[in-house]
Amino acid sequence: MCGRFVLTHPSEALAQLFEAAPSNDLPPVPNFNICPTQAVHVVTSDEGGRRLQAMRWGFLPHWYKTPADGPLLINARADTLAEKPAFRAACRERRCLIPASGFYEWTKDRDDRRLPWYIHRADGAPVAFGGVWQAWEREGERLQTCAIVTTDAAPSLAHIHHRMPLSIEAADWPLWLGEAGKGAATLMHPAPDGVFDFHRVDPAVNSNRASGPRLIEPIAA
Template structure:
């Protein structure tokens, strides 16, 4: 699965790399977590836009999102069939830009060691995603998204069995083109990266707390380091 990621690209780099119509102002983030607002790139009304959406998909047919389970990932194996995803694959494909992401490896002692994973060439990551606009009974609208995942490649299978589906730069136009590229053609793009494309290193267990969001979360460690408990201060935005 993919449960935490980072985005510390300069806004100008994001605009140029993903060819969006205008820049978007955002602070660097080093511990993006489910239910938080995330930047999502989608083609809407023939224009490529960067939009804030809640990470946690709520299909448009849900009556009460408070009673619906949190869906942060969509598995490729069930993407074309599950009601929550198949409409998104056809009509609402998107990209979630990232600098890297975190995954946890469970040791023999049961403890989990977090790792930070990036592309070796340091290029931006383009997570394949689907999104939905939920409309409430009073006319309110909430845009939500989920990251598509697939079986991990050999590079990182020793860390975790799943990884985000990454769209190559040359495929971004086709992935986002829901009018000209059908769901079968788009689904064929969801393939694991070849070996040798990823870098990874262990990081502190400070990443386990969503209250921590700083550059030092990316520091290389030899083993997990306990942190001094702090009074929680929520940085999440409640979109419900």
């Protein structure tokens, strides 16, 4: 799964990288502790081209009466994405990319204390999470919302957590975004070993109120 992530790359650089027109309401970066329900950067594509825009991290199916009605859907499993009522239409019609610099996962020690790890691309480039999005509207309130698709973890990361976000390589962005026809399902697999690196970080990140670059600095494991 993915419950927290990091974005340090500037919005202007992301717009250039993804060849997307940026919206004027993008959330501030850097953010070293992005939490569910916060606004995140999302790349979408339609006949007008690609757009880099802000969306709520927490997918809202159209039948939710309020944003708090039902489970908080921050992740969507790749193996059931096309079957779940909440995601199956978005899987076909509304796929997106969610830029990140890295993400957090946790293990536990012998005393059941949560030990955070920071996971990032070994080459330092931004990660493009595969995602799905949904426009939700009720009684005049309208929200653009998204969820991160997850797969089995890469073998080198499985000792930290058995799931990880779907990572889409740059050559496959057109296929995931629907620009290159059908076949996006072929992309829903774990990242190969060697793409991601990881290190232990300070338990300060266990608090969703923590912030600052110290959260991703390595500590002794």
